[in-house]
Every structure is written in C-alpha cells, then in structure tokens.
Amino acid sequence: MTALDETPTELDTVTTTHPTSHAKLIAWVDEMAALTTPDRIHWITGTPEEHQALLDELVAAGTFTKLDKKPNSYWCASDPTDVARVEDRTFICSVDEEDAGPTNNWMDPGEMRVIMRDLYRGSMKGRTMYVIPFVMGHLDAEKPMFGVEITDSPYVVVSMNVMARTGTKVLEALGTDADFVPAMHSIGAPLEPGQADVAWPCNDTKYIVQFPESREIQSFGSGYGGNALLGKKCYSLRIASVMARDEGWLAEHMLILKLTSPQGTVNYIAAAFPSACGKTNLAMLEPTIPGWKVETLGDDIAWMRFGKDGRLYATNPENGLFGVAPGTGWDTNPNAMRAIDAGGSVFTNVALTDDGDVWWEGMTPEAPAHLTDWKGRDWTPDSTEPSSHPNSRFCTPIRNCPILAEEYDDPQGVPISAILFGGRRKTTIPLVTESRDWTHGTFMGATLSSETTAAAVGAVGVVRRDPMAMLPFIGYNAGDYFQHWINVGKDADSTKLPKIFYVNWFRRDAEDGSFLWPGFGENGRVLKWVVERLEGTAAAVETPIGHVPAPGSLDVDGLDVSAEQLEKALAVDPEEWKAEVPLIQEWFDKIGDKTPTTLLTELDGLKARLGL
Ligand SMILES: Nc1nc2c(ncn2[C@@H]2O[C@H](COP(=O)(O)OP(=O)(O)OP(=O)(O)O)[C@@H](O)[C@H]2O)c(=O)[nH]1
Ligand SMILES: O=C([O-])CC(=O)C(=O)O
Numbered sequence: 001m002t003a004l005d006e007t008p009t010e011l012d013t014v015t016t017t018h019p020t021s022h023a024k025l026i027a028w029v030d031e032m033a034a035l036t037t038p039d040r041i042h043w044i045t046g047t048p049e050e051h052q053a054l055l056d057e058l059v060a061a062g063t064f065t066k067l068d069k070k071p072n073s074y075w076c077a078s079d080p081t082d083v084a085r086v087e088d089r090t091f092i093c094s095v096d097e098e099d100a101g102p103t104n105n106w107m108d109p110g111e112m113r114v115i116m117r118d119l120y121r122g123s124m125k126g127r128t129m130y131v132i133p134f135v136m137g138h139l140d141a142e143k144p145m146f147g148v149e150i151t152d153s154p155y156v157v158v159s160m161n162v163m164a165r166t167g168t169k170v171l172e173a174l175g176t177d178a179d180f181v182p183a184m185h186s187i188g189a190p191l192e193p194g195q196a197d198v199a200w201p202c203n204d205t206k207y208i209v210q211f212p213e214s215r216e217i218q219s220f221g222s223g224y225g226g227n228a229l230l231g232k233k234c235y236s237l238r239i240a241s242v243m244a245r246d247e248g249w250l251a252e253h254m255l256i257l258k259l260t261s262p263q264g265t266v267n268y269i270a271a272a273f274p275s276a277c278g279k280t281n282l283a284m285l286e287p288t289i290p291g292w293k294v295e296t297l298g299d300d301i302a303w304m305r306f307g308k309d310g311r312l313y314a315t316n317p318e319n320g321l322f323g324v325a326p327g328t329g330w331d332t333n334p335n336a337m338r339a340i341d342a343g344g345s346v347f348t349n350v351a352l353t354d355d356g357d358v359w360w361e362g363m364t365p366e367a368p369a370h371l372t373d374w375k376g377r378d379w380t381p382d383s384t385e386p387s388s389h390p391n392s393r394f395c396t397p398i399r400n401c402p403i404l405a406e407e408y409d410d411p412q413g414v415p416i417s418a419i420l421f422g423g424r425r426k427t428t429i430p431l432v433t434e435s436r437d438w439t440h441g442t443f444m445g446a447t448l449s450s451e452t453t454a455a456a457v458g459a460v461g462v463v464r465r466d467p468m469a470m471l472p473f474i475g476y477n478a479g480d481y482f483q484h485w486i487n488v489g490k491d492a493d494s495t496k497l498p499k500i501f502y503v504n505w506f507r508r509d510a511e512d513g514s515f516l517w518p519g520f521g522e523n524g525r526v527l528k529w530v531v532e533r534l535e536g537t538a539a540a541v542e543t544p545i546g547h548v549p550a551p552g553s554l555d556v557d558g559l560d561v562s563a564e565q566l567e568k569a570l571a572v573d574p575e576e577w578k579a580e581v582p583l584i585q586e587w588f589d590k591i592g593d594k595t596p597t598t599l600l601t602e603l604d605g606l607k608a609r610l611g612l
C-alpha cells in the first residue's frame with residue numbers, strides 16, 4: 001500500500017490531517033511517505049499514554065522484555081550485527097570535498113541523494129512511519145534548535161522520547177515556518193504482506209549521512225545508538241559543529257559538571273573524552289576526598305557560547321543518558337546505578353537475570369550463577385564470552401540522575417572555568433597536565449590520542465588521534481575546526497577563557513599491566529588540583545609538555561597508591577614523548593595545508609623542549 005495508492009487507508013486520512021500548518025514540514029513528510037510507502041503515519045505527541053502504548057507494542061512484538069525488578073524498564077537485544085556506530089559508513093556530504101576534510105568520508109551530495117532515495121524507496125512498506133518533532137536543548141532557549149526525525153523504528157521513538165524533548169509542544173513551537181533539521185531514518189526492512197517481523201529489523205547496508213550546508217541528516221540500515229537517534233551525534237555534534245563554526249560557538253563531545261569545594265566555591269568544568277572513555281563516570285563522580293561535591297549537567301554533549309560577560313557558557317542539549325553499561329557498578333558509578341534504578345530505562349544488549357532484572361560485567365563483583373546473555377543464550381560464570389556486549393547501553397531520563405544540578409534547567413547554561421581533554425592511553429600521557437594558554441590547550445586537544453573502544457564498529461585498543469574526542473563527529477574539515485578553536489580563543493578576553501588541562505585515567509604499569517591510577521571517585525583529587533590551579537594555590541612543575549603537579553601538590557590523603565606508582569602515573573618520560581612527536585607530525589601531515597600554523601609552532605616548541 002503506498003501513500004499515492006487509490007485505496008483509501010489510514011495513511012490517507014492521517015496525511016490529509018497533518019497536526020501542523022508548517023508548510024515545509026508537511027511537504028517533507030508527504031514526500032518521505034510517498035517515497036518510503038509506510039502503512040501508517042504516526043505523529044508523535046509525546047504524551048505518557050502514547051509512550052506507554054509504544055512500549056507495550058514493543059513488548060508484544062518481542063523486541064522488548066519488561067523487567068520485573070525495575071519500574072517501567074525494558075530489556076532489548078539488537079541484531080548482533082547492529083551494535084555500535086558505523087564510522088566507515090558515516091559521510092559528510094559537503095558540496096566541496098575539501099570541506100569534509102581528510103578525517104571524514106565524503107561523497108558528492110547529489111550522488112548520495114540518489115543512493116539514499118533508492119534505499120528509501122519502499123523501505124517502510126508494512127511498517128509505521130513515525131514523525132518525531134524534537135528540540136535539542138531547551139524549548140525556551142533564545143533560538144530553539146529544532147529537528148524532526150522520521151523513523152520506522154518504534155525503538156528509536158521511545159529512545160528519542162528519553163534523549164530529547166519531543167512531541168506536540170515542540171510542533172507547536174515550530175509554528176508555521178521555524179527552521180528545523182530534517183532527520184530521515186529508516187531501518188531498511190520493509191515487510192511484505194504476511195511476512196513475520198524479527199525482533200530487531202535492520203539492513204546490512206548502512207549509511208549515516210550529513211549534508212552540512214543544507215543541515216540535513218539521512219540515516220539508513222541501523223537502529224542502534226548514534227546511528228539512529230539522530231538528535232544525538234548527527235545533529236548535536238556533526239550538524240551543530242558546522243552551525244557553531246559559522247556562528248562563533250562550540251559544539252563538543254563533552255560532559256558538564258558542577259564542582260563545589262568544601263568552602264562552597266563553585267566551578268563548572270567541561271571534559272572531552274572519546275566514546276567509552278569516562279565522560280558519564282566523571283559527570284556523576286562521587287569524590288572520595290571529604291567535602292567536595294560533584295553535580296551533573298551533562299554526560300556526552302556540550303554546546304558552548306560566549307555570554308554577555310565574556311565567559312564561555314555551556315548547555316547540555318540532551319534530556320537523557322545513553323550510557324555504557326559494562327563497568328557501571330555500585331563501586332564505580334553509584335549515581336548511574338541510582339539513575340537506572342529509578343525507572344523508565346531501556347537496556348540494550350546487556351544480560352537478563354532469572355528474576356527479571358539486568359546484569360552486565362562490572363555491575364557487581366560477583367556474577368550471578370545463571371543469566372540469559374545478550375544473544376539469548378544461557379550464560380554462567382564459566383561461559384567463555386561476556387554476558388553483555390561491550391557497547392551495551394542504558395537509556396535513562398536525565399532527571400533520574402540523583403545529583404542533577406539545578407542549573408540543568410537554565411537555558412543560559414553555566415560559565416565554564418576549566419576544560420579537560422582526556423584519552424585512554426597505556427603509556428606516555430600523565431595523569432594531569434595543565435596547558436600554558438588557550439593555544440597550547442588547543443594543541444593538546446588537537447593532538448589528543450586514545451585507544452579505540454567498542455563504541456564504534458572496528459578494532460578495539462588501537463591508538464589513534466581523536467582530536468577533542470571529536471574525530472567521528474566533526475562535521476567539516478578538521479583543519480578548519482582547529483582554526484575555529486584558535487579563533488574562539490583569539491577573539492575572547494583571555495582572562496575569562498576556561499583553562500585547558502589534559503588527563504589520562506588509563507595509564508598502565510609497564511611491568512604488570514595494571515592501572516596506575518585507581519580512577520572513578522578518586523578522579524575528584526585531580527579535579528581538586530585543577531581548581532587549585534585556577535585559584536593559584538596548587539604548585540606545578542614546568543615540563544616540555546606543560547605543567548604537572550609538583551610533588552605533594554596533588555591531594556593523596558588516604559589514597560591507597562604507593563609513592564612509586566603515583567610517580568609513574570604523573571611522569572613525563574622524555575623517551576615516550578620523543579616517540580610521540582613523529583605520530584603528531586604524521587597527524588598534522590594528514591590534516592595537511594589546513595593545519596593552523598600556530599599548531600605547527602606549538603609542535604616546534606615541543607620538539608625544541610624535548611631536544612629534538
Ligand atoms: N580504569 C578506569 N575506567 C574508567 C574510568 N572512568 C570510566 N571508566 C570505564 O570506561 C568505560 C566507559 O565509560 P563512560 O563513562 O561510560 O564513557 P563515555 O565517555 O561516557 O562514553 P560514550 O557514551 O561512548 O561517549 C566504562 O566501562 C567505565 O567503567 C576511570 O576513571 N578509570
Ligand atoms: O553514539 C553512540 O552510540 C554512543 C556515544 O555516546 C558515543 O559513541 O560516543
């Protein structure tokens with residue numbers, strides 16, 4: 001049955017009664033319906049009743065299992081081939097190839113549109129097309145950042161309802177002509193009449209496409225995470241980074257936290273770590289040092305704009321948490337555990353307990369005696385594979401977070417006093433380094449490196465450059481992106497700019513391979529040193545790579561770490577850095593002519609200080 005078919009169907013009735021008079025939106029929805037030929041169209045209103053009905057449908061379809069042990073929460077397993085972002089299938093289709101740059105896949109936008117149209121043709125046959133009006137950030141922001149996602153996946157709808165502000169209130173705010181980002185998504189699994197559905201329909205062919213000039217998104221084939229929840233990476237990072245370049249702000253892969261000292265001094269800190277490298281954990285930190293308090297504003301994305309006072313203000317455009325499950329436990333991240341326990345969560349690709357709860361590696365020190373693993377098989381502690389996929393996730397309303405800062409509700413955001421860049425490196429990168437100034441901090445960010453994780457399909461544990469933790473998310477030429485960072489600093493009052501630091505919780509002992517730094521709640525000690533550096537009270541030593549804590553300046557009171565181990569965690573090893581320099585050089589060579597000369601000068605300075 002097609003939208004243009006002669007037989008009257010529910011579709012015809014719905015399309016003729018669009019719940020909006022936004023002409024551009026109506027035209028786009030009609031065009032997509034005619035192309036994808038769904039059986040039905042459902043405009044998402046965002047009411048709790050509608051959300052519940054979708055959850056019930058997902059249970060009836062066998063996609064969701066309702067958990068007995070957590071309020072209104074559900075378990076779900078994806079197709080084993082659709083478990084993470086697909087970076088090699090992600091494209092920036094700028095008009096000129098140079099504007100996508102050397103770090104993105106590119107295709108001519110015209111050619112890509114033909115490919116996508118062919119894939120979308122009839123792709124929603126037998127399914128419902130959902131239209132989700134959403135806003136990233138606050139609806140009452142000065143300039144609300146609207147989007148509309150079209151999808152044929154009810155899983156995507158219930159997840160978008162958690163991750164963004166959705167529904168009728170957004171549609172009303174869109175009025176008749178407000179700008180929005182059209183975000184088209186299809187799992188690419190049409191159903192023939194009488195054909196039985198599977199629990200996780202998807203397609204082997206996958207495309208995640210951004211058109212930066214026209215601010216459009218088209219996604220096909222995957223139903224998982226950042227591939228399919230298009231408000232997240234596609235809009236709030238790839239498209240928003242292009243808007244930010246054009247308008248003089250920053251769209252970044254950063255957590256935002258509020259840190260209060262025992263004296264009651266408040267600092268807001270943003271931190272960029274690559275996927276599955278600790279943002280959610282730091283954002284919800286319970287410091288081990290007495291009197292220090294962390295509250296959460298965001299765990300994945302920060303939009304930062306200058307305020308009238310010249311300071312850089314950050315907001316979190318999201319409304320939910322889409323967090324890595326494995327490693328999340330009562331001992332590592334109790335606030336995340338409390339958040340997911342509060343209900344309204346969807347768990348994907350974790351294990352099911354026999355009594356109707358979820359479990360994953362790292363949740364409790366001891367594994368249950370029996371589980372159903374993420375592939376639906378019996379699992380015992382003797383099993384050879386983990387019970388949960390390493391990129392299994394919980395999707396939970398951010399309001400469940402017990403330490404959500406009240407400023408989360410402020411569309412103005414919070415003034416950032418420090419930015420941390422961090423990666424997952426076994427060697428070379430010390431626990432914490434302070435940059436000399438914004439340009440040097442930009443150099444640290446631009447040359448950030450990290451071992452790849454399960455958050456993206458591909459090899460895990462390979463060291464790669466991941467500039468500002470944005471490698472898969474910069475919507476334009478990385479060289480221009482570095483220049484944009486430098487310009488942001490140049491145009492600002494330097495006394496009001498955040499100070500930039502580089503951290504590494506993941507350095508290992510060369511001898512036994514163990515983590516040198518205990519991490520998690522103990523990372524509060526590093527935050528304390530950062531704040532004391534802002535205040536000018538902590539001592540630091542100058543090294544070729546920046547300032548590191550002077551002996552005794554990092555609070556290690558009560559910390560169960562030997563002096564020798566701490567020294568190794570903080571060490572700046574000239575030999576390791578001499579080995580790093582050619583890798584940085586190679587990276588800038590890859591970026592090519594667009595590498596800002598200021599960053600090349602920074603590299604020359606580093607070389608000189610290392611005696612190279
Ligand atoms: N050793 C160690 N592991 C950590 C630390 N912080 C986080 N992790 C682990 O790193 C993994 C990913 O952490 P998250 O906080 O979920 O990562 P994220 O940066 O929010 O990831 P995305 O949602 O993919 O962007 C989890 O398995 C954590 O347990 C730390 O301080 N030390
Ligand atoms: O996008 C996703 O699927 C999850 C995420 O936060 C990331 O990979 O950084």
Ligand SMILES: [Mn+2]
Binds near residue numbers: 253274275276300
């Ligand atoms: Mn992320």
